[in-house]
Amino acid sequence: MPNNTLCVLPFNTLSIGQSGHQRLCCNALNGGLSDSDMPAPVTFRKDLKWQHGVAIEKVRSTMLVGNKPTQCERCWKLEDIGAESYRQINNTYRFPATYEKLLQGDATVKLERLELDFGNKCNLACRMCHPYSSSLLAQEINKDPTNAYTQVDMEFLEKTSWVKRSRLFDVVREQGHDLKSVYIIGGEPLIMDEQEEFLDLLIELDFAKNISLEYNSNITTIGSKWYDKWSHFKEVNLNASIDGVEEYYEYVRWPAKWDKIYSNLQELKYWSNQRPNNKTCIHTTLSNLTMPSMKKVADILVGELDFNIFVINVDHPTCMRPEVLPDSVRASIALDAAEHINSKFGEHYALSNMVKSLEKIAALPSPSEQDQQDFIKRMKFMDRHRKQNLLDLHPWFKEWYDVYQ
Numbered sequence: 001m002p003n004n005t006l007c008v009l010p011f012n013t014l015s016i017g018q019s020g021h022q023r024l025c026c027n028a029l030n031g032g033l034s035d036s037d038m039p040a041p042v043t044f045r046k047d048l049k050w051q052h053g054v055a056i057e058k059v060r061s062t063m064l065v066g067n068k069p070t071q072c073e074r075c076w077k078l079e080d081i082g083a084e085s086y087r088q089i090n091n092t093y094r095f096p097a098t099y100e101k102l103l104q105g106d107a108t109v110k111l112e113r114l115e116l117d118f119g120n121k122c123n124l125a126c127r128m129c130h131p132y133s134s135s136l137l138a139q140e141i142n143k144d145p146t147n148a149y150t151q152v153d154m155e156f157l158e159k160t161s162w163v164k165r166s167r168l169f170d171v172v173r174e175q176g177h178d179l180k181s182v183y184i185i186g187g188e189p190l191i192m193d194e195q196e197e198f199l200d201l202l203i204e205l206d207f208a209k210n211i212s213l214e215y216n217s218n219i220t221t222i223g224s225k226w227y228d229k230w231s232h233f234k235e236v237n238l239n240a241s242i243d244g245v246e247e248y249y250e251y252v253r254w255p256a257k258w259d260k261i262y263s264n265l266q267e268l269k270y271w272s273n274q275r276p277n278n279k280t281c282i283h284t285t286l287s288n289l290t291m292p293s294m295k296k297v298a299d300i301l302v303g304e305l306d307f308n309i310f311v312i313n314v315d316h317p318t319c320m321r322p323e324v325l326p327d328s329v330r331a332s333i334a335l336d337a338a339e340h341i342n343s344k345f346g347e348h349y350a351l352s353n354m355v356k357s358l359e360k361i362a363a364l365p366s367p368s369e370q371d372q373q374d375f376i377k378r379m380k381f382m383d384r385h386r387k388q389n390l391l392d393l394h395p396w397f398k399e400w401y402d403v404y405q
Protein backbone atom coordinates (compact mmCIF):
# COMPACT_ATOMS: atom_id res chain seq x y z
CA MET A 1 0.00 0.00 0.00
CA PRO A 2 1.26 3.53 -0.70
CA ASN A 3 2.35 5.29 2.47
CA ASN A 4 2.35 8.84 1.11
CA THR A 5 -1.36 9.04 0.27
CA LEU A 6 -3.00 7.00 3.02
CA CYS A 7 -4.65 8.69 5.95
CA VAL A 8 -6.45 6.91 8.77
CA LEU A 9 -9.13 9.57 9.22
CA PRO A 10 -11.41 8.70 6.27
CA PHE A 11 -11.45 5.13 7.65
CA ASN A 12 -11.86 5.69 11.39
CA THR A 13 -13.35 9.16 11.96
CA LEU A 14 -16.70 10.88 12.00
CA SER A 15 -16.27 14.62 11.66
CA ILE A 16 -19.38 16.82 11.94
CA GLY A 17 -19.45 20.60 11.41
CA GLN A 18 -21.48 23.27 13.21
CA SER A 19 -24.65 22.86 11.18
CA GLY A 20 -24.62 19.06 11.15
CA HIS A 21 -22.84 18.66 7.82
CA GLN A 22 -20.45 15.76 7.60
CA ARG A 23 -16.77 16.37 6.80
CA LEU A 24 -13.89 14.23 5.75
CA CYS A 25 -11.98 15.68 8.69
CA CYS A 26 -11.79 19.11 10.31
CA ASN A 27 -8.69 19.95 8.24
CA ALA A 28 -10.06 19.12 4.76
CA LEU A 29 -10.84 21.96 2.33
CA ASN A 30 -14.51 22.97 2.71
CA GLY A 31 -15.05 19.89 4.83
CA GLY A 32 -13.83 17.63 2.01
CA LEU A 33 -17.20 16.04 1.17
CA SER A 34 -18.80 18.98 -0.56
CA ASP A 35 -19.28 17.63 -4.07
CA SER A 36 -22.47 16.28 -5.59
CA ASP A 37 -22.14 13.04 -3.61
CA MET A 38 -22.16 14.84 -0.28
CA PRO A 39 -24.17 13.01 2.37
CA ALA A 40 -27.28 14.70 3.77
CA PRO A 41 -26.71 16.66 7.01
CA VAL A 42 -26.88 14.26 9.94
CA THR A 43 -30.08 15.96 11.15
CA PHE A 44 -31.82 14.39 8.12
CA ARG A 45 -30.35 10.91 8.51
CA LYS A 46 -32.57 8.20 9.94
CA ASP A 47 -29.92 5.48 9.54
CA LEU A 48 -26.84 5.11 11.74
CA LYS A 49 -24.34 4.30 8.97
CA TRP A 50 -22.79 7.76 9.02
CA GLN A 51 -19.35 6.49 8.06
CA HIS A 52 -20.64 5.14 4.77
CA GLY A 53 -21.70 6.88 1.58
CA VAL A 54 -20.54 7.57 -1.97
CA ALA A 55 -18.46 10.69 -1.21
CA ILE A 56 -16.34 9.23 1.57
CA GLU A 57 -15.92 5.91 -0.20
CA LYS A 58 -14.53 7.76 -3.25
CA VAL A 59 -11.90 9.39 -1.02
CA ARG A 60 -10.93 6.04 0.47
CA SER A 61 -10.56 4.46 -3.00
CA THR A 62 -8.48 7.40 -4.22
CA MET A 63 -6.07 6.99 -1.30
CA LEU A 64 -5.93 3.21 -1.60
CA VAL A 65 -4.82 3.33 -5.24
CA GLY A 66 -2.03 5.77 -4.36
CA ASN A 67 -3.59 9.08 -5.43
CA LYS A 68 -3.92 12.23 -3.34
CA PRO A 69 -7.50 13.53 -2.94
CA THR A 70 -7.55 17.22 -3.85
CA GLN A 71 -9.66 18.09 -0.81
CA CYS A 72 -6.67 17.09 1.38
CA GLU A 73 -4.52 19.84 -0.17
CA ARG A 74 -3.63 21.40 3.20
CA CYS A 75 -1.86 18.20 4.18
CA TRP A 76 -0.04 17.77 0.85
CA LYS A 77 1.15 21.39 0.91
CA LEU A 78 2.63 21.05 4.40
CA GLU A 79 4.31 17.78 3.52
CA ASP A 80 5.77 19.32 0.35
CA ILE A 81 7.63 21.90 2.45
CA GLY A 82 8.78 19.29 4.97
CA ALA A 83 6.35 20.31 7.73
CA GLU A 84 4.22 17.82 9.67
CA SER A 85 0.66 17.51 8.35
CA TYR A 86 -2.58 16.62 10.14
CA ARG A 87 -2.48 13.33 8.21
CA GLN A 88 0.98 12.50 9.57
CA ILE A 89 0.04 13.50 13.13
CA ASN A 90 -2.97 11.17 13.08
CA ASN A 91 -1.18 8.30 11.33
CA THR A 92 1.91 8.47 13.54
CA TYR A 93 0.80 9.55 17.01
CA ARG A 94 -2.93 8.97 17.42
CA PHE A 95 -3.55 5.80 15.44
CA PRO A 96 -0.27 4.01 14.63
CA ALA A 97 -1.90 0.53 14.87
CA THR A 98 -4.74 1.48 12.50
CA TYR A 99 -2.24 3.03 10.10
CA GLU A 100 -0.08 -0.09 10.16
CA LYS A 101 -3.16 -2.21 9.31
CA LEU A 102 -4.01 0.15 6.45
CA LEU A 103 -0.46 -0.24 5.11
CA GLN A 104 -0.95 -4.02 5.27
CA GLY A 105 -4.11 -3.69 3.15
CA ASP A 106 -6.72 -3.90 5.93
CA ALA A 107 -9.09 -1.03 5.09
CA THR A 108 -11.74 -1.88 7.69
CA VAL A 109 -14.02 1.06 8.56
CA LYS A 110 -14.59 1.53 12.28
CA LEU A 111 -15.24 4.43 14.62
CA GLU A 112 -12.13 5.43 16.58
CA ARG A 113 -12.34 9.23 16.46
CA LEU A 114 -15.05 11.86 16.65
CA GLU A 115 -14.48 15.49 15.66
CA LEU A 116 -17.57 17.44 16.73
CA ASP A 117 -18.41 21.12 16.29
CA PHE A 118 -21.27 21.32 18.75
CA GLY A 119 -22.58 24.64 17.41
CA ASN A 120 -21.95 28.38 17.63
CA LYS A 121 -23.11 29.12 21.19
CA CYS A 122 -20.37 31.29 22.66
CA ASN A 123 -20.02 33.84 25.45
CA LEU A 124 -17.27 35.78 23.63
CA ALA A 125 -17.27 37.78 20.39
CA CYS A 126 -13.63 37.73 19.26
CA ARG A 127 -12.70 40.26 16.61
CA MET A 128 -11.39 37.77 14.04
CA CYS A 129 -14.21 35.25 14.60
CA HIS A 130 -17.28 34.53 12.47
CA PRO A 131 -20.96 34.70 13.54
CA TYR A 132 -21.34 31.03 12.61
CA SER A 133 -18.78 30.27 15.35
CA SER A 134 -19.99 32.83 17.91
CA SER A 135 -23.64 33.46 18.85
CA LEU A 136 -22.60 36.66 20.67
CA LEU A 137 -21.01 38.01 17.50
CA ALA A 138 -24.15 37.05 15.56
CA GLN A 139 -26.34 38.94 18.04
CA GLU A 140 -24.12 42.02 17.77
CA ILE A 141 -24.38 42.01 13.97
CA ASN A 142 -28.12 41.41 14.13
CA LYS A 143 -28.61 44.54 16.28
CA ASP A 144 -27.35 46.78 13.50
CA PRO A 145 -27.38 44.80 10.22
CA THR A 146 -27.37 47.87 7.95
CA ASN A 147 -23.98 49.01 9.18
CA ALA A 148 -22.49 45.58 9.81
CA TYR A 149 -19.38 44.29 8.00
CA THR A 150 -21.16 41.00 7.19
CA GLN A 151 -24.65 39.52 7.25
CA VAL A 152 -26.07 36.61 9.21
CA ASP A 153 -29.02 34.30 8.76
CA MET A 154 -30.43 34.49 12.30
CA GLU A 155 -33.23 32.05 11.53
CA PHE A 156 -30.61 29.44 10.70
CA LEU A 157 -28.47 30.32 13.72
CA GLU A 158 -31.33 30.23 16.20
CA LYS A 159 -32.16 26.61 15.44
CA THR A 160 -31.08 24.37 18.29
CA SER A 161 -27.77 22.58 17.87
CA TRP A 162 -27.71 19.69 15.38
CA VAL A 163 -26.73 17.36 18.22
CA LYS A 164 -30.22 17.18 19.69
CA ARG A 165 -31.85 17.03 16.27
CA SER A 166 -29.76 14.07 15.12
CA ARG A 167 -29.09 10.47 16.17
CA LEU A 168 -25.52 11.14 17.32
CA PHE A 169 -26.05 9.50 20.71
CA ASP A 170 -27.49 6.37 19.00
CA VAL A 171 -24.46 6.21 16.67
CA VAL A 172 -22.16 6.38 19.69
CA ARG A 173 -24.15 3.77 21.62
CA GLU A 174 -24.06 1.38 18.65
CA GLN A 175 -20.60 2.01 17.21
CA GLY A 176 -18.56 3.73 19.92
CA HIS A 177 -16.88 0.66 21.46
CA ASP A 178 -13.59 1.34 19.67
CA LEU A 179 -13.52 5.09 20.34
CA LYS A 180 -10.06 6.31 21.33
CA SER A 181 -10.19 10.00 20.58
CA VAL A 182 -12.86 12.72 20.77
CA TYR A 183 -12.16 16.28 19.65
CA ILE A 184 -14.75 18.86 20.72
CA ILE A 185 -14.97 22.29 19.13
CA GLY A 186 -17.54 25.12 19.45
CA GLY A 187 -18.59 27.91 19.82
CA GLU A 188 -17.55 27.45 23.40
CA PRO A 189 -18.14 23.80 24.32
CA LEU A 190 -18.06 24.31 28.10
CA ILE A 191 -21.27 26.39 28.04
CA MET A 192 -23.23 23.88 25.93
CA ASP A 193 -25.69 21.45 27.57
CA GLU A 194 -25.26 19.04 24.65
CA GLN A 195 -21.55 18.78 25.36
CA GLU A 196 -22.14 17.95 29.01
CA GLU A 197 -24.77 15.34 28.13
CA PHE A 198 -22.39 13.86 25.60
CA LEU A 199 -19.63 13.46 28.21
CA ASP A 200 -22.16 11.87 30.59
CA LEU A 201 -23.09 9.38 27.87
CA LEU A 202 -19.45 8.38 27.30
CA ILE A 203 -19.00 7.94 31.06
CA GLU A 204 -22.25 5.97 31.44
CA LEU A 205 -21.34 3.62 28.56
CA ASP A 206 -17.91 3.07 30.18
CA PHE A 207 -16.20 4.23 26.96
CA ALA A 208 -14.57 7.23 28.68
CA LYS A 209 -11.67 5.30 30.18
CA ASN A 210 -10.34 4.49 26.68
CA ILE A 211 -10.81 7.98 25.25
CA SER A 212 -8.40 10.89 24.88
CA LEU A 213 -10.55 13.98 25.04
CA GLU A 214 -9.42 17.14 23.29
CA TYR A 215 -11.06 20.56 23.53
CA ASN A 216 -10.77 23.99 22.07
CA SER A 217 -12.03 26.26 24.84
CA ASN A 218 -11.88 29.92 25.78
CA ILE A 219 -11.45 28.73 29.44
CA THR A 220 -13.82 31.38 30.84
CA THR A 221 -15.97 28.75 32.61
CA ILE A 222 -13.61 26.05 33.84
CA GLY A 223 -14.12 24.58 37.31
CA SER A 224 -14.56 21.50 39.48
CA LYS A 225 -17.62 20.20 37.60
CA TRP A 226 -15.42 19.70 34.54
CA TYR A 227 -12.41 18.36 36.42
CA ASP A 228 -14.67 15.67 37.98
CA LYS A 229 -16.13 14.61 34.62
CA TRP A 230 -12.75 14.70 32.88
CA SER A 231 -11.25 12.44 35.56
CA HIS A 232 -13.21 9.53 33.98
CA PHE A 233 -11.30 9.88 30.71
CA LYS A 234 -7.99 8.34 29.74
CA GLU A 235 -6.54 11.79 29.16
CA VAL A 236 -7.66 15.35 28.54
CA ASN A 237 -5.91 17.83 26.27
CA LEU A 238 -7.26 21.33 26.67
CA ASN A 239 -6.36 23.85 23.98
CA ALA A 240 -6.88 27.22 25.68
CA SER A 241 -7.56 29.99 23.14
CA ILE A 242 -5.65 33.08 24.32
CA ASP A 243 -4.98 35.92 21.85
CA GLY A 244 -2.59 38.56 23.11
CA VAL A 245 -2.36 39.33 26.82
CA GLU A 246 -3.65 42.04 29.17
CA GLU A 247 -5.38 44.95 27.38
CA TYR A 248 -4.62 43.45 23.94
CA TYR A 249 -6.39 40.24 25.01
CA GLU A 250 -9.42 42.21 26.24
CA TYR A 251 -9.67 44.15 22.98
CA VAL A 252 -9.59 40.98 20.83
CA ARG A 253 -11.55 38.55 23.02
CA TRP A 254 -14.35 40.86 24.20
CA PRO A 255 -15.96 40.80 26.78
CA ALA A 256 -13.53 38.48 28.62
CA LYS A 257 -11.35 40.01 31.34
CA TRP A 258 -7.63 39.32 31.49
CA ASP A 259 -7.42 39.10 35.32
CA LYS A 260 -10.00 36.30 35.35
CA ILE A 261 -8.28 34.49 32.49
CA TYR A 262 -4.90 34.82 34.19
CA SER A 263 -6.27 33.24 37.37
CA ASN A 264 -7.97 30.49 35.31
CA LEU A 265 -4.63 29.79 33.65
CA GLN A 266 -3.03 29.39 37.08
CA GLU A 267 -5.85 27.03 38.08
CA LEU A 268 -5.32 24.99 34.90
CA LYS A 269 -1.62 24.81 35.62
CA TYR A 270 -2.46 23.27 39.00
CA TRP A 271 -5.01 20.90 37.39
CA SER A 272 -2.46 19.82 34.75
CA ASN A 273 0.09 19.10 37.46
CA GLN A 274 -2.30 16.76 39.34
CA ARG A 275 -2.22 14.01 36.75
CA PRO A 276 0.27 13.36 33.95
CA ASN A 277 -2.67 12.82 31.59
CA ASN A 278 -4.09 16.32 32.03
CA LYS A 279 -2.53 18.71 29.56
CA THR A 280 -3.16 22.35 28.73
CA CYS A 281 -1.70 23.97 25.66
CA ILE A 282 -2.16 27.63 24.76
CA HIS A 283 -3.47 28.25 21.24
CA THR A 284 -2.66 31.82 20.34
CA THR A 285 -3.22 33.74 17.13
CA LEU A 286 -0.75 36.03 15.43
CA SER A 287 -2.83 38.80 13.84
CA ASN A 288 -2.46 42.52 13.22
CA LEU A 289 -4.13 43.11 16.63
CA THR A 290 -1.97 40.70 18.63
CA MET A 291 1.43 41.34 17.01
CA PRO A 292 2.27 44.30 19.32
CA SER A 293 1.74 42.06 22.38
CA MET A 294 3.71 39.04 21.17
CA LYS A 295 6.70 39.86 23.35
CA LYS A 296 4.47 39.71 26.44
CA VAL A 297 2.65 36.62 25.11
CA ALA A 298 6.02 34.84 25.17
CA ASP A 299 7.12 36.36 28.50
CA ILE A 300 3.90 35.68 30.42
CA LEU A 301 2.47 32.50 28.88
CA VAL A 302 5.73 30.67 28.25
CA GLY A 303 8.32 32.37 30.48
CA GLU A 304 6.21 33.00 33.58
CA LEU A 305 3.41 30.40 33.45
CA ASP A 306 5.40 27.72 31.60
CA PHE A 307 2.69 26.57 29.17
CA ASN A 308 3.19 24.79 25.87
CA ILE A 309 2.13 27.14 23.12
CA PHE A 310 0.86 26.70 19.58
CA VAL A 311 0.90 29.79 17.37
CA ILE A 312 -1.67 30.16 14.58
CA ASN A 313 -1.18 32.83 11.91
CA VAL A 314 -4.58 34.37 11.18
CA ASP A 315 -5.51 33.68 7.57
CA HIS A 316 -9.23 34.59 7.63
CA PRO A 317 -10.56 37.19 7.62
CA THR A 318 -7.76 38.34 5.33
CA CYS A 319 -8.09 41.88 6.71
CA MET A 320 -6.80 40.63 10.07
CA ARG A 321 -3.72 38.84 8.80
CA PRO A 322 -0.64 39.97 10.76
CA GLU A 323 0.76 41.84 7.76
CA VAL A 324 -2.27 44.14 7.57
CA LEU A 325 -0.50 47.00 9.34
CA PRO A 326 0.56 50.40 7.97
CA ASP A 327 3.98 50.37 6.25
CA SER A 328 5.21 52.92 8.77
CA VAL A 329 5.14 50.38 11.64
CA ARG A 330 4.84 46.84 10.25
CA ALA A 331 8.55 46.02 10.03
CA SER A 332 9.49 47.73 13.29
CA ILE A 333 6.76 46.00 15.36
CA ALA A 334 7.48 42.59 13.78
CA LEU A 335 11.27 42.81 14.09
CA ASP A 336 11.17 44.21 17.63
CA ALA A 337 9.05 41.22 18.72
CA ALA A 338 11.24 38.78 16.78
CA GLU A 339 14.43 40.10 18.36
CA HIS A 340 13.02 40.03 21.90
CA ILE A 341 11.61 36.50 21.57
CA ASN A 342 14.72 35.19 19.85
CA SER A 343 17.03 36.56 22.51
CA LYS A 344 14.96 35.10 25.39
CA PHE A 345 13.52 31.90 23.88
CA GLY A 346 15.81 31.12 20.95
CA GLU A 347 15.66 27.33 21.42
CA HIS A 348 11.88 27.12 21.92
CA TYR A 349 10.35 25.21 18.99
CA ALA A 350 6.97 27.01 18.68
CA LEU A 351 8.41 30.43 19.46
CA SER A 352 11.30 30.04 17.03
CA ASN A 353 8.71 29.34 14.33
CA MET A 354 6.89 32.50 15.40
CA VAL A 355 10.15 34.44 15.05
CA LYS A 356 10.48 33.14 11.46
CA SER A 357 6.89 34.26 10.73
CA LEU A 358 7.56 37.71 12.19
CA GLU A 359 10.68 38.12 10.07
CA LYS A 360 8.73 37.17 6.94
CA ILE A 361 5.90 39.57 7.83
CA ALA A 362 8.39 42.45 8.18
CA ALA A 363 9.40 42.00 4.56
CA LEU A 364 5.91 41.68 3.01
CA PRO A 365 4.51 44.33 0.64
CA SER A 366 1.80 46.82 1.68
CA PRO A 367 -1.65 45.35 2.38
CA SER A 368 -4.34 45.87 -0.24
CA GLU A 369 -6.74 48.81 0.05
CA GLN A 370 -9.59 46.34 0.28
CA ASP A 371 -8.05 44.71 3.38
CA GLN A 372 -7.39 48.14 4.94
CA GLN A 373 -10.99 49.18 4.34
CA ASP A 374 -12.49 45.86 5.53
CA PHE A 375 -10.40 45.99 8.68
CA ILE A 376 -11.43 49.53 9.62
CA LYS A 377 -15.09 48.86 8.88
CA ARG A 378 -15.02 45.75 11.09
CA MET A 379 -13.20 47.53 13.96
CA LYS A 380 -15.38 50.65 13.85
CA PHE A 381 -18.55 48.58 13.96
CA MET A 382 -17.33 46.54 16.94
CA ASP A 383 -15.91 49.62 18.71
CA ARG A 384 -19.30 51.36 18.47
CA HIS A 385 -21.13 48.43 20.01
CA ARG A 386 -18.50 47.67 22.68
CA LYS A 387 -17.48 51.18 23.68
CA GLN A 388 -13.88 50.46 22.80
CA ASN A 389 -11.51 52.35 20.51
CA LEU A 390 -8.97 50.78 18.18
CA LEU A 391 -6.69 53.83 18.37
CA ASP A 392 -6.28 53.61 22.17
CA LEU A 393 -4.09 50.55 21.76
CA HIS A 394 -3.09 50.75 18.10
CA PRO A 395 -2.59 54.46 17.28
CA TRP A 396 -0.76 53.66 14.01
CA PHE A 397 -4.11 52.78 12.37
CA LYS A 398 -5.13 56.47 12.47
CA GLU A 399 -3.93 56.97 8.90
CA TRP A 400 -6.53 54.40 7.73
CA TYR A 401 -9.15 55.23 10.39
CA ASP A 402 -9.62 58.74 9.06
CA VAL A 403 -9.95 57.54 5.46
CA TYR A 404 -12.36 54.59 5.71
CA GLN A 405 -15.83 54.37 7.29
Ligand code: SF4
Pocket residue numbers: 007008009010024025026027028029071072073074075086087090
Ligand atom coordinates in the same frame (compact mmCIF):
# COMPACT_ATOMS: atom_id res chain seq x y z
S1 SF4 B 1 -5.13 13.68 4.40
FE1 SF4 B 1 -5.35 15.50 5.69
S2 SF4 B 1 -7.19 16.57 4.98
FE2 SF4 B 1 -7.21 14.46 4.15
S3 SF4 B 1 -8.44 13.30 5.59
FE3 SF4 B 1 -6.31 13.06 6.20
S4 SF4 B 1 -5.92 14.70 7.69
FE4 SF4 B 1 -7.83 15.19 6.63
